[in-house]
Amino acid sequence: MMEFVITADGSKTLYHPGIGEHYHSRHGAVQESRHVFVGMGLEHCVAQSPADSLAILEVGFGTGLNFLLSATHCTKHGRRLNYTGIEAFPLPLDTLKETGYDAYVAPALWNAFLAHYEESLEFPQQVDAGNRLQVAPVDIAQFTSGHAYDILYFDAFAAVHQPEMWSAETLKHICHFLKPGGIFVTYAITGQLKRTMKALGFTVEKIPGAPGKREMLRAIKTP
Ligand SMILES: C[S@@+](CC[C@H](N)C(=O)[O-])C[C@H]1O[C@@H](n2cnc3c(N)ncnc32)[C@H](O)[C@@H]1O
Numbered sequence: 001m002m003e004f005v006i007t008a009d010g011s012k013t014l015y016h017p018g019i020g021e022h023y024h025s026r027h028g029a030v031q032e033s034r035h036v037f038v039g040m041g042l043e044h045c046v047a048q049s050p051a052d053s054l055a056i057l058e059v060g061f062g063t064g065l066n067f068l069l070s071a072t073h074c075t076k077h078g079r080r081l082n083y084t085g086i087e088a089f090p091l092p093l094d095t096l097k098e099t100g101y102d103a104y105v106a107p108a109l110w111n112a113f114l115a116h117y118e119e120s121l122e123f124p125q126q127v128d129a130g131n132r133l134q135v136a137p138v139d140i141a142q143f144t145s146g147h148a149y150d151i152l153y154f155d156a157f158a159a160v161h162q163p164e165m166w167s168a169e170t171l172k173h174i175c176h177f178l179k180p181g182g183i184f185v186t187y188a189i190t191g192q193l194k195r196t197m198k199a200l201g202f203t204v205e206k207i208p209g210a211p212g213k214r215e216m217l218r219a220i221k222t223p
Contacts, residue, residue, distance in 0.1 A: 001017065002014050002015065002016055002017070002095070003015050003017075004098065004099075005022060005026070007022075007024060007025065007026050007027065007028050007029045007031075008026065008027045008028050008031075008211075009027075009028030009029070009030055009031040010028075011024075011028065011029040011030035011031070011100065011101070011103075011104070012029065012098075012099055012100050012101075013025075013026070013029040014062070014063065014091075014095075016157075019157050019161050019162070020161060021157050021158060021161050023062050023063060024065070025187070025210055025211075025212050025213070026212070027210065027211045027212030027213075028210070028211060028212075029065065030065070030069070030101075030104055031210060031211060032187060032210040032211075032212075033065050033066050033069050034069060035209075035210040035211075036185060036186070036187045036209070036210050036216055037058075037066045037069070037070065037153045037155070037185060038066075038069050038070055038073050040185050040207060040216065040218050041056075041151045041153060041183055041185035041218070042054075042056070042070055042073055042074075042151060043073070044183060044218070045150055045151050045183055046073075046074075046077055046079060049150070051079075051150075052078070052079060052080060053079060053080035053081070053082065054074070054079055054080075054081060054082070054150045054151070055081075055082040055083075055084070055147055055148070055149045055150050055151075056070060056081065056082070056083045056084070056149060056150065056151045056152075056153060057084050057085075057086070057145075057147075057149040057151070057152050057153070057174075057177055057178070058083070058084070058085045058086065058152075058153040058155060059086050059140055059152070059153065059154050059155060059156055059165070059174060060085075060086070060087065060154075060155040060156050060157070061085025061086065061087035061090070061135050062087065062091065062155070063091060063095075063096060063099050063101065064085070064096060064101075064113060064117070065099070065101055066085075066153055066155060067083050067085060067113070067133060068101055068104070068105045068109065068110070068113060069104065069105070070083065071083070071105075071109055071113075071127070071128075071130075071131040071133075072104075072105050072106065072109065074130060074131065075106075075109070075128075075130050075131065079130070080130045080131075080132075081130060081131045081132065082132045082147070083131065083132065083133050083134070084133075084134050084135075084136060084145065084147070084149070085133070085134070085135045085136070086135075086136045086138065086140055086143050087135055087136070087137060088137070088138060088139045088140070090121055090135060090137050093114065093117055093118055096113075096114065096117060097114060108128065109127070109128060109131070112127045112128045113127055113133075116133060117135070120133045120134055120135045121135050121137050140156075140165065140170060140173070140174060141170065141173065143173075143174070143177075145177055147177070148177065148178070148179040148182075149177055149178050149179060149182060150178075150179055150182050150183065151178075151182065151183045151184075151185070152174065152175065152177070152178050152182065152183070152184045152185070153185060153186075154174075154184060154185065154186035155186070155187070156186075158188065159188070159190070159192075159193075166192075166193065166196075168196045168199070168200075171196055171197070171200060172200055175200055175202070175221065178221050179221070180221055180222070180223040181220065181221060181223045182220070182221045183218065183219075183220060183221075184197065184202065184217075184218070184219040184220075184221070185216070185217070185218050185219075186216065186217050187209065187210060187213060187216050188213070188216065188217065189206055189209075189215045189216055189217040193217060194206075194217065197217070197219045201221065201222045202219035202220060202221055202222065203219065203220045203222060204217065204218075204219045205217070205218045205219065205220075
């Protein structure tokens with residue numbers, strides 16, 4: 001049975017006993033999300049692009065923490081957000097209510113997220129004025145979309161537990177949905193991952209990781 005665990009920054013994560021891994025870094029769930037996905041992915045994109053809207057695709061939607069923090073950032077910076085999360089095993093609404101992530105976002109966004117979560121598993125939902133959410137309840141291999149995304153948050157469980165998520169075949173499939181010039185970010189970096197991303201036509205950067213991980217990977221799809 002899944003259980004909540006308090007991480008080093010005081011925010012909660014979930015432990016998945018079947019996989020043998022936590023949903024976030026035990027060094028700080030919110031800290032990791034802010035650094036890896038919002039900081040190195042979204043902020044990087046916003047700093048480079050004057051566009052008033054952007055689209056994010058996330059692999060492994062889980063608790064929705066990355067959506068909540070990204071929506072908060074986009075609202076603050078006057079960008080409209082179109083967010084798609086892929087999640088093969090969607091969490092029940094009651095579990096999301098227990099994450100305590102309301103402590104990190106505006107009450108209106110939190111309440112709107114909870115109100116729209118279940119419907120977002122079926123249709124795209126306008127969560128609030130600027131933020132749109134859809135959660136695709138499918139295995140990554142089955143995901144398909146007519147959209148092209150500006151940023152891909154790759155938040156799968158580690159390769160040691162789920163190697164198929166990090167295979168060249170899976171990465172090629174999912175990176176197909178990223179725009180030319182689009183940004184791929186993930187919390188990890190290995191020699192194999194760098195080689196795979198280069199072979200897929202990405203420019204690879206090794207950048208400082210969240211606390212507890214020296215480095216992480218950011219890769220830009222060659223235009
Ligand atoms: C590291 S957790 C992601 C944590 C999440 N981003 C959050 O903030 O809560 C990995 C997620 O990938 C999902 N997952 C596992 N296998 C998958 C698959 N084959 N396709 C899509 N999602 C998968 C898990 O259910 C889990 O929610």
